[in-house]
Amino acid sequence: MFNPFQRTCADAYCEGDFAHVEDIEQVRAVSDTLFTFLMIELGTPEDCDTREEALRRMAMAIGNIQDVAAAIEKMQTA
Numbered sequence: 001m002f003n004p005f006q007r008t009c010a011d012a013y014c015e016g017d018f019a020h021v022e023d024i025e026q027v028r029a030v031s032d033t034l035f036t037f038l039m040i041e042l043g044t045p046e047d048c049d050t051r052e053e054a055l056r057r058m059a060m061a062i063g064n065i066q067d068v069a070a071a072i073e074k075m076q077t078a
Contacts, residue, residue, distance in 0.1 A: 001022075002022075002023075002039075003042070005042040005054040009038050010039065014035070018030055018035055024043070027040075041061065042057065
């Protein structure tokens with residue numbers, strides 16, 4: 001069973017394409033590693049138990065993704 005942050009993620013991610021998932025095994029079965037990462041990060045076993053913590057985790061993930069995108073932009077054409 002998902003906590004409210006995971007349920008919101010499942011309902012919102014990719015315009016609700018994964019709203020049907022009900023547990024972490026189903027999350028892993030869809031083979032979308034970003035979705036899986038988000039659902040794990042927002043999970044109660046990871047101590048994500050407040051809205052503030054959920055937002056902090058999402059901000060960290062966004063920052064990490066932006067850092068990688070910036071590094072790729074600086075690369076010479078492969």
